Amino acid sequence: KTKIVEFAEKNQWGTAKITYRLRDWLISRQRYWGCPIPVIHCPKCGIVPVPHADLPVILPEDVELTGRGASPLAQKDSWVNISCPKCGSAAKRETDTMDTFIDSSWYFLRFADARNDQEIGDRNSINNWLPVDQYVGGVEHAILHLLYSRFVTKVLRDRGLLDFNEPFTRLLTQGMVQGLTYMNPNKSGKDKWVPSALVDPKDPKDPKTGEPLQALFATMSKSKGNGVSPVEAIAKYGADTLRMFALFKAPPEKDLEWEDADVEGQQRFLNRVWRLVSSFAEIKQSGISDKIDRNLRRAIHIAIKEISEDFDGGYQLNTAISELMKLSNALQDTEDKSSATFQEGIETLLTLLAPFAPHIAEELWSLIGHIESIHSQSWLTYDPDALTVDEITLVIQINGKVRGSLQVPSSASNDKQALEEYARSSSAAKRYLEGKEIKKVIAVPQKLVNFVVG
Ligand SMILES: [Zn+2]
Structure with a gap:
């Protein structure tokens, strides 16, 4: 790919370009739990925004969640029916709520000024604290959530509400925890997984058939029955131990095997x-x-x-x-x-x-x-x-000629006998003294050891 781009640029018929496959995003959901869409539908005026003075729109709390029909809010007549803020005719509130991706696209701005009840946050506070220096999240958010967040940030920037271009400076996507998993190789599909709780780790056998099981590590899931309950593990080992284990077992971006x-x-x-x-x-x-x-x-x-x-x-x-x-x-x-x-x-x-x-x-x-x-x-x-090591350089001489040197602790630098022992162990001494008779050893504190040989 790089070579094609280089070739295209060299011949001046093309350049590298990032293409985002952005599509329209339908943000309304037929759910109770979500941010209300502050809009009123009037038969005469059409779509009318809820006036500023009436914001925020508060969701009713006594809604029955049946799981049937349209949005649960649509069944709450006392909330739905309202007079049009423009002409006063009988009108209805919007009963869809926003996709939660809307809120997650800008929640981090709110941390800079969380008690502000007039706006998302004071722009000076937001510009002071943001962008986020280090974002930590699962890789499953690498596409939608992070792209939407950038999108919202850039819209607010273009409206002059923010001074920065990107919401997050650094991203760390942490690895997942894998559990010890038992599989019956003679079975297929979901049946082949045997929950760890039913297996003796010393002698892994299928509790139904007695067949030997294969042990492996796989992402924890209910269907594999290989999960570890954090509550039980904390009760057994303590929260500090588990933190140490999770951090020590693998670098944070890598998956880790629970052992x-x-x-x-x-x-x-x-x-x-x-x-x-x-x-x-x-x-x-x-x-x-x-x-x-x-x-x-x-x-x-x-x-x-x-x-x-x-x-x-x-x-x-x-x-x-x-x-x-x-x-x-x-x-x-x-x-x-x-x-x-x-x-x-x-x-x-x-x-x-x-x-x-x-x-x-x-x-x-x-x-x-x-x-x-x-x-x-x-x-x-x-x-x-x-951090500096307290050492001196000890020169090794043979018959007065320098043949090498080595580092020795400065604590030994005045101890003639210690210096001689260090000198004898040096590679230079071993090389030059082999097969020779040492007639005399002269050790000069802090400096050198001279071997006189015959
Ligand atoms: Zn109206």
Whole structure:
């Protein structure tokens, strides 16, 4: 396609163009539940708009919904019959209501000024808050709803009511949850699906025939009987665990497979965090030293940097949770759990965890002595200095000639024996010392190790 367009443009007989297959949209519905169409039908004047002073048209609440005939409103004579606002003759209200797609095409404008009872919203407020920075929705809305929203936005813009051209700046279409599904390969049609509730996962058999079943993952649906009840799952694992699971299992735009083992994995992680922070809360009572642990501090600020970037970029929240796990492990492995850096680490872990597991983070935040909610804390910024590795370059010499170098922790830079051990493990030393007799080793603190060989 690209090549055809290039060819057409090169030969000047055509250009690329987007064609929208727009068709007329019938917006009236024979439903009770919908926005009233503010119109009165008069036998003399024809179609007359409801006067401004009489807006909004309020739907009657005592309507009988029978599911038969025309719009339920048409059966409500006391509401339908009205005098014409123009000539006063007996007239009738419009009884169809608007398609819900009408409302969903502009509801986001309303959020900017939701209490305004005169208009959609104050245009300054709307122009101030919109367009929407990040829209999250199912891919099933990618065509109609999003196109209608753009359409309505552009109409309002052309009428001078909005300053922006597009309603949404970024779109994220989230994936769906797939459930463990059992299928009897010997059956066909809808009969082949066996509800998960009737199957023993360790020995999947058709409860009717005893035939072995195939297990697969498929989009949850009633006909397949492979759904998971969110209410039951929350009761069993807690809402925080389920949030962590759903965010960790796959990037947000991908489908994710519901697997109990992975849900339990997140529950174990949150339990580890719980124990880590609880034991710190006890340590804290006997006092925190002002010691700085440079290695731990580096792990802390790497986590802040990585997780902030995961939020700012493509919402790679699964990798953000991996970073939380790394920080939690680094804290767990730290020997001195009463240092100022350890406290910084615990508070950072909770602050970064808060968007993912808001309830547990809040509870633990208060457990370590904070009065104000963790959710009103500022997001953290990383300290670039903390990210630098504390290392020196150790030069390797053989008989006074430079043969290589390696990075060693600066903490070892004054320890001659440690420097010699690092030097012996270097690839340069291994290469040049093989089969040779080392007569003498000269280690110069902060700088070099020289091997004298025969
Ligand atoms: Zn009239």
